Amino acid sequence: MAIETRNALTFQELLFRLQKFWAERGCVLQQPYDVEVGAGTMSPETFLRVLDAKPFSVAYAQPSRRPADGRYGENPNRLFKHTQFQVILKPPPVNVLEIYLDSLAAIGINLRQHDLKFEEDNWEAPTLGAWGIGWQVMLDGLEITQFTYFQQCGGLDLDPICAEITYGLERIAAFLQDVDSIYEIVWARVPDRASAVHGKTANSIPHDVTYGQVRYLEEVQFSAYNFEYADIEKLWEHLRLYETECQELLAIAEGQPEASCRLPILPAYDLCLKCSHLFNLLDARGAISVTERVGIIARIRALAVGIAKAYARMQPAA
């Protein structure tokens, strides 16, 4: 039996729908963070926001870079950079799972014709000193979402607990459109009149722009860079510089007797993210030995924990 996919959402429509859905449920819509991150969790909109007690819900798409996962655009299911749609609900409503199911309906999934399971999957990020309890959400055998109740972040026990919902947009889009390769995903359907606006009537037939057209080159070139061209010596040097500056900023913050909102904690966190990304690059480049690895993870974790503590100290006492 042929599966009906003609009306399936494009990649960008999927994003629109999710943004609209969560905006209507009280989320602030943020833009993707503009420093390299490995996951939506690492954006300060999650990492730092979850540390304080103020109610805050936010949603954003986050392109997430994992240098070691690059496959030169050759593997249909794996990417150097994939897109997470991240929702943070602080505090989560009691019917948070039911709302999540509604979001699936909003992107065109009729749950009465699918098989849905919540399977235990507890998230952990040692470099961030963060972990949580939750599930991977399986739809017809495909993991489409990671749902986590954050318990600890930056080494700090959290209160209130917040819910993190992370949708894997490429996977969901490939599923909805029933394509076997991520690169075949329709990113946008360019309608007739859009072309006509430019007066090029010869090209005015509606056409699809695929994920491959938008992103393939990036996957190829970054795979080559991550695995072959990245200058190992310079990466180490960058890591050292960013780490040192981050430590200096933290020292400034710690040196202040009074907590002040002027303290450069957010910039320090950017520097910490840089370190984390450089570590991933060095790792992909095969430049990190056994002994070094443990040490570097500990160093980045120390930065993240220091930043979390400084941020928590900055908050007015409850």
Place this chain on the structure above:
Amino acid sequence: MADLLLELGLEEIPARMIAAAQAELASRVNDLLKRERLLETCPEPSPDGSPVDDASRALGYSTPRRLAVLVRRVLLQQHDTEEQLTGPSWKVAFRDGEPTPAALAFAKKAGVELSALVKVSTPKGEYVSAVVHRPGRKAADVLSQELPKEFTALSWPKSMYWRPNKPERFVRPLRWLLCLLGENVVPLEFAGIVAGNVSYGHRILHGDAPVTIAEPAAYISALKSAFVLADVPERRERIRKSLDAVTRTVPGARWREDKPLVEQVTHLTEWPTVLLGSFETEYLTLPEEVLVTVMRDHQKYFAVEDAQGKLAPHFLAVLNTEVDAEGLAIIRHGNERVLRARFNDARFFWDYDQKISLADRLDRLKSVTFQKDLGSYFTKTEINLQTAKALAAAVRTADVPLDQTALEKAVLLAKTDLTTELVKEFTELQGVIGGLYARAQGLGETAAQAIATQYVPASAEDGIPQTTEAQILGLADRMATIVEMFAIGLEPSGSKDPFALRRAGNGVLKILAESGLPLTLRAVEEIALRESPRTNAIPSITSSSDPGLRESVAAFFEDRLAFYLREVRGYPYDVVNSVLAAGITTVPDAVARAQALTAVRGSEDMLAISAAFKRIKNILRQAAEKGFQDQGLGEFVLAQDLVEPAEQQLHNESVKLAPEVEALRASHRYPEALERIATLRPAVDAFFDKVMVMTPEANLRRNRLSLIASVLGNFSRIADFSEIVSS
């Protein structure tokens, strides 16, 4: 009386935790009702006339979203009770007929008027007493007070906070609570939720509409109409029947039995149905182990085999829903799509990995951490190799045939598959993948099989590796790990065993027990201690006088041996204690002794011997405490100084029997040896009947102490019978 129903409605509980939680909750509720005298002590027989056991009164139910308990015929109110309390002595409580503060305090504590205090006579004198009348409490009151404590006490492998200010931890957020005693709601609150008479059905098939439960007995059927099968055996049975039925649509096909997977999917579903899917036959060129692992571990699919037992290009998925034909086509298509992508990945990795041979991967192990303080898997491989060589040398002295070259090759390459993409993707296939690559790369069947089965047994249910080479690799790997971890202070303690050393120890015991390798437990420990560079570096360990490490390793393995004999072999704990107390040589020897002793444990003669040996030990202990035990005790019994016929008899029997028993013991004929020991009983009984060991006369006493010490010594080498417990 009324039935009690309790349901905790939760966000999806991890499947692996549900069975234990259901059982614990049921037993906690049952214990609570018993403790609070809310169950009839002599319950009426059940309708079919069979007796009702108190322990099984509470019926447990569960699905991923709920834990429930149903208890039939709970008392609505405790019976009133009267209790007689005894207070201070009468003389202290009343002086000249006037009550003292002691009397007042007692009356207050007992909750009675002063005038209610009465005098009772006891052997110790006259005391103040009061009869306290306690009216029974209402069941609903007891339950609303006590049940939340039981919920809080439930133990979870991993739990979480979810409410502001974090008042409680639980496995997942509690979303509803149902508690009915008969038709009435028991006022109850836990984790901010107030109990009602409302449950909820299947998330998709029933939706958000509440399901009102009219009375406890209606629970299962009410949920069934809301697309929830709360009875676990019923759900399991439905899954098995559906697997059978769906498989029958493929001629000649069978689904691969997989009990852990059946359990898992039972606890992942509320309303299970089964779907048959297919994949392209081209994937069948991949090793079956890889295909089955992808299906089972990653997708929770059952594999299907054809009439010849070969893997067929189909799979069975257990769904948590029921859909029409169109829905089924959509779900099948989705699952097939995911599986195809996974198989593609596996095939890509399989081809990719082949480009670098296992031998060329050895060097790469330098960058794979074994443990941060113990270095890389390259270092580990070097230690494994030394340990395996030493074990092989020990085995060869007993003329066990062994392919030394294949063994060394296998040990050297055993961990190299950790650098392959396929193992990075499917970590549970480590070893198996190495074996497959070794075979594909022409390293020989012996080496390939040893690599493939190095992690066998993974659990108590597993068998052991087939070949001597594989067994030695398995022993060397585990022993080196255990000794090295102990050497840096990472031995397991209490419930903490982060490196699964107990499981490694269990593997060692099982291999030693079932392989027939001619190695004593002590010899294996010594080889591992000697070959570990870490323990080598400590001078006191190589000289055999090390205090700490050697002993803790020995104690660890004694503990593992006890576990093996009890839990895997099922010998009674006192038999195991007896056998271990008599010393350990090889593991099969300990098994044989436990077997022989278990067979005669309940016999009257053996119980009498056991009682006598206990008595001997007690007497010897008392003698030692009183300073009667001179050196040389037990070595010299002066036969001419034995005056009573009974002691002469015992001496003669013991002297005659000892060499016979020792000969049987030396040839491991334990059942016969124990039979012979049992014949000592009349002499032992007569001795204790007629002879007073602790006689005031010093010489006589010394001689008798020597006699019983020699009896104990002669016949305690198979087992320490004094450890036997008479039931």
